[in-house]
Amino acid sequence: MRRPPLAVILVGLFLIALGETAGAVISQFRPQVARYAVARVAANPQRHGLAGSAEYDAEVTARAVYAVEAGLSFFHTHAQGLGPLVILVGTIGASVVPWRRARGVLYTLLALGALFPLGYLAYSVAVLERGREAGIEMAERYVLTPLGSAVIVGLIALAALIVAGHRRGPAA
Amino acid sequence: MVRFKLELTRWARSVILARPATHGLVGVRDVDEQAIDEAIVKFDAGLRLFHLHAEGMGLVIIVTTMTAVTLVRSDGVRRAVVVLLSAGGAGYPVGYLLWSALIPYYGVEPAKAIAEWVFWIPFGGATIVATWWLTVLVAMRLVRRS
Numbered sequence: 486m487r488r489p490p491l492a493v494i495l496v497g498l499f500l501i502a503l504g505e506t507a508g509a510v511i512s513q514f515r516p517q518v519a520r521y522a523v524a525r526v527a528a529n530p531q532r533h534g535l536a537g538s539a540e541y542d543a544e545v546t547a548r549a550v551y552a553v554e555a556g557l558s559f560f561h562t563h564a565q566g567l568g569p570l571v572i573l574v575g576t577i578g579a580s581v582v583p584w585r586r587a588r589g590v591l592y593t594l595l596a597l598g599a600l601f602p603l604g605y606l607a608y609s610v611a612v613l614e615r616g617r618e619a620g621i622e623m624a625e626r627y628v629l630t631p632l633g634s635a636v637i638v639g640l641i642a643l644a645a646l647i648v649a650g651h652r653r654g655p656a657a
Numbered sequence: 658m659v660r661f662k663l664e665l666t667r668w669a670r671s672v673i674l675a676r677p678a679t680h681g682l683v684g685v686r687d688v689d690e691q692a693i694d695e696a697i698v699k700f701d702a703g704l705r706l707f708h709l710h711a712e713g714m715g716l717v718i719i720v721t722t723m724t725a726v727t728l729v730r731s732d733g734v735r736r737a738v739v740v741l742l743s744a745g746g747a748g749y750p751v752g753y754l755l756w757s758a759l760i761p762y763y764g765v766e767p768a769k770a771i772a773e774w775v776f777w778i779p780f781g782g783a784t785i786v787a788t789w790w791l792t793v794l795v796a797m798r799l800v801r802r803s
Contacts, residue, residue: 494728499792502785
């Protein structure tokens with residue numbers, strides 16, 4: 486087995502470390518995060534569609550806080566999952582893809598895609614600052630979809646390269 | 658969890674009912690049922706989180722220790738990082754199992770405090786410290802190389 490470039494390994498490790506730290510932070514500072522989220526929703530009444538009715542506003546605020554907490558939780562789980570994936574897929578790419586340029590493209594896609602979990606941080610912030618629906622749509626369209634697509638394309642490309650490398654192998 | 662869900666819930670409920678003071682049960686069905694439901698939801702969540710974290714941390718242990726063994730040159734540092742990653746990663750998920758098991762006996766928050774001090778803080782802390790340590794070592798190696 487060959488190892489991928491140090492930069493790819495570093496991105497994967499950084500992601501794992503961030504994910505682990507985020508888990509501890511979410512667990513220890515849940516009340517503070519919720520208080521901050523409630524304050525931000527109250528500071529952006531129009532974006533969240535607050536109507537001045539205590540019961541309705543409380544429900545809207547609770548939904549927004551839930552979305553923020555979900556975003557942070559997704560950041561934790563995706564960072565923990567994608568970090569090892571980047572290192573493992575990078576290792577497979579380094580070991581079985583014979584073409585240097587193809588490996589470079591694969592590493593680039595993986596490194597880009599590794600930023601995908603950060604999209605969930607953007608998701609949480611966008612929910613607070615833009616309102617729940619608009620924030621989620623914005624994070625999905627501009628951050629999660631492009632970065633997630635990079636990972637998907639990278640994985641499909643690796644599968645195709647493995648097949649191509651296998652076909653080339655016996656002939657070489 | 659899937660196979661024994663009903664049995665687990667029955668067991669948790671019976672232990673909770675045997676400790677009314679611990680769970681703030683007052684003898685009024687409407688109030689008590691809500692408190693029992695809340696405790697059972699957390700009990701179930703603890704088991705789910707154990708399942709989730711055990712699968713995730715297993716992979717994290719393999720990848721991070723593989724990286725440490727490949728890239729850390731100093732024997733002592735490599736051994737320390739691998740021990741911290743392995744012990745931390747293996748012990749941390751067990752905290753969720755302990756939390757879940759203790760909820761019927763001690764209530765949600767006291768059970769969480771015990772799991773935190775016995776498993777989550779020491780083992781989770783070890784994993785966090787070791788992962789950042791390894792990240793810094795790899796970053797330093799990359800900087801030296803470039």
